[in-house]
Amino acid sequence: MTEAPILEIRGLSVEFRSEGAWHAAVRGVDLAIQRNQTHAIVGESGSGKSVTALAVMGLLPQQSGRIQSGSIMLEGRELIGLPEQALDKIRGKQVAMIFQEPMTALNPTMPVGQQIAEAVRAHRRCDASSAWNEAQRMLDLVRVPSAAQRMRDYPHQFSGGMRQRVMIAIALACQPRLLLADEPTTALDVTIQAQVLSLIEDLKREYGLAVMFITHNLGVVALIADCVSVMYAGEIVETASVNELFAAPKHPYTEALLASMPRVDRDGQLEPIGGIVPSIREIGAGCTFAPRCALAIERCHSMRPPLLEVAPERTVRCWVRGVAA
Numbered sequence: 001m002t003e004a005p006i007l008e009i010r011g012l013s014v015e016f017r018s019e020g021a022w023h024a025a026v027r028g029v030d031l032a033i034q035r036n037q038t039h040a041i042v043g044e045s046g047s048g049k050s051v052t053a054l055a056v057m058g059l060l061p062q063q064s065g066r067i068q069s070g071s072i073m074l075e076g077r078e079l080i081g082l083p084e085q086a087l088d089k090i091r092g093k094q095v096a097m098i099f100q101e102p103m104t105a106l107n108p109t110m111p112v113g114q115q116i117a118e119a120v121r122a123h124r125r126c127d128a129s130s131a132w133n134e135a136q137r138m139l140d141l142v143r144v145p146s147a148a149q150r151m152r153d154y155p156h157q158f159s160g161g162m163r164q165r166v167m168i169a170i171a172l173a174c175q176p177r178l179l180l181a182d183e184p185t186t187a188l189d190v191t192i193q194a195q196v197l198s199l200i201e202d203l204k205r206e207y208g209l210a211v212m213f214i215t216h217n218l219g220v221v222a223l224i225a226d227c228v229s230v231m232y233a234g235e236i237v238e239t240a241s242v243n244e245l246f247a248a249p250k251h252p253y254t255e256a257l258l259a260s261m262p263r264v265d266r267d268g269q270l271e272p273i274g275g276i277v278p279s280i281r282e283i284g285a286g287c288t289f290a291p292r293c294a295l296a297i298e299r300c301h302s303m304r305p306p307l308l309e310v311a312p313e314r315t316v317r318c319w320v321r322g323v324a325a
């Protein structure tokens with residue numbers, strides 16, 4: 001029997017209010033991540049990747065955002081509907097998140113060692129000196145050279161890559177079960193990017209973490225993901241193991257993404273595909289990709305395809321391609 005996933009999202013729909021009406025930014029997302037697994041989410045800008053992660057963290061804007069339907073189970077516990085206080089405990093204890101720009105998430109006026117130590121103390125009962133020692137161990141673990149000497153340095157004294165390591169140390173200080181990484185390496189140059197990716201990979205293995213890794217970059221996906229979901233206009237259009245996705249993409253959008261894939265050895269973003277992602281205010285009745293799709297048949301323009309299982313753990317949202325091999 002396979003192990004229960006650490007994170008299991010079912011039928012998640014998230015809406016935002018704009019000009020007096022609610023519009024769905026994420027629709028019917030299904031996703032499961034096991035321990036010791038990195039699940040990448042890829043897709044163009046605005047496809048709903050960050051919104052999905054923010055929903056898991058319970059960090060959607062309170063006034064203008066809401067979860068319309070669905071379920072988010074973390075180690076068997078439903079997160080949707082939990083009071084803020086309970087969510088607060090889960091954030092940074094069972095779940096931690098790292099973002100693209102670590103400078104904005106770090107406190108510029110506090111030495112990094114102290115920031116990590118505070119994260120340790122926020123989640124574990126320990127005195128100041130053992131928290132400090134643990135913080136130093138974390139800084140060493142994320143391979144910041146001469147960690148002991150750097151504990152009293154401020155964020156601006158670190159390079160971008162080193163700041164990202166500090167963020168990862170803070171995220172791991174609480175010993176999370178699930179790490180949400182939203183474009184954590186996009187702002188870094190290629191060599192540093194590779195180092196941070198291999199660090200996340202090592203930590204995943206060492207701690208048996210489940211990792212949700214959000215990126216635009218398919219080269220990065222090829223390097224670190226076990227499993228991939230491709231998002232388009234708020235929906236998952238394909239989920240597959242990384243090998244299957246690259247070897248035999250099924251959804252026409254995935255194919256287009258792969259065709260425009262930058263080489264791994266360059267820091268490229270995806271080349272644009274003809275047409276644009278529809279705005280969340282103009283989602284029609286049919287397949288959201290149909291207006292850009294060369295394979296579209298009549299039905300694609302009038303009926304939304306469901307996510308069809310074409311093989312075990314392989315799903316595709318496409319009337320034309322969603323047939324078992």
Ligand SMILES: Nc1ncnc2c1ncn2[C@@H]1O[C@H](COP(=O)(O)OP(=O)(O)OP(=O)(O)O)[C@@H](O)[C@H]1O
Nearest residue numbers: 016025044045046047048049050051052061064280
């Ligand atoms: N706070 C918000 N209020 C209103 N709409 C929002 C809000 N946050 C996101 N959206 C909308 O939800 C959709 C999905 O946004 P999201 O940030 O998840 O995209 P993304 O896939 O992370 O893109 P990127 O690659 O640019 O980070 C977009 O249409 C965006 O405009």
Ligand SMILES: [Mg+2]
Nearest residue numbers: 049050051182
């Ligand atoms: Mg985003």
